[in-house]
């Protein structure tokens with residue numbers, strides 16, 4: 333069912349899963365100028381016709397494997413007939429610049445197109461996620477390019493909000509778990525945006541959901557966010573969901589922000605509310 337099969341994908345592993353399959357793939361990336369990896373769950377419905385695709389963006393330190401092995405999304409994606417795609421979180425490799433520390437560089441691409449050296453050649457995760465990866469998916473899998481959603485966690489929740497708000501024609505549904513919701517106002521975001529984009533903070537707004545939603549509110553679409561109240565990064569002021577919520581209220585962006593008592597930042601929290609998030613996307617994409 334896929335269009336014009338590409339020869340550039342390397343199949344690294346395949347596993348039967350809920351009547352469909354999980355595959356891990358690598359490919360040479362034009363945007364990131366290195367080998368990139370991603371995970372795909374193909375639901376059983378894809379054997380009959382192209383299915384909608386739900387992209388998941390992971391958080392700091394993650395690879396393409398965290399979500400697919402820990403979040404438990406495949407059961408619900410199989411029920412609704414959704415394909416899941418989870419890319420790595422940054423370019424990687426011997427020739428890719430990196431820095432000490434886990435909140436910048438490898439594993440911390442922040443879903444931006446860097447404009448500052450030495451990051452600009454490889455760190456193009458925004459264009460990778462919104463352009464190169466969807467093209468590859470549609471060339472190689474039974475995916476319907478007209479029905480796509482995006483969600484993610486923490487740094488990946490920030491990425492999902494940014495990619496979704498900036499590209500309403502590409503993504504019809506958006507949700508996030510504990511997103512970095514106002515990166516211009518937190519330590520993680522200020523470090524990453526300052527290094528990838530430079531010190532001129534006016535350039536950061538294009539990658540800050542709480543700024544973007546002022547210009548790009550999608551008043552006909554509902555965004556779902558879950559946030560754990562026992563999340564240490566919430567207390568450290570890295571996430572700031574209240575800033576995003578206030579802006580959404582000001583501009584009329586429909587938002588359900590659920591503050592979940594007893595949940596921290598990890599994948600036990602994500603797995604607990606995964607069914608609701610997959611349903612949120614399926615109601616739009618599979619309706």
Ligand SMILES: N[C@@H](CCC(=O)N[C@@H](CSC=O)C(=O)NCC(=O)O)C(=O)O
Pocket residue numbers: 390391392393394398402434485486487488597598599
């Ligand atoms: N290594 C760090 C903690 C890193 C961490 O918590 N990463 C989160 C995402 S945080 C925001 O983007 C994550 O998803 N980790 C992977 C996992 O499988 O849990 C430290 O030492 O504090």
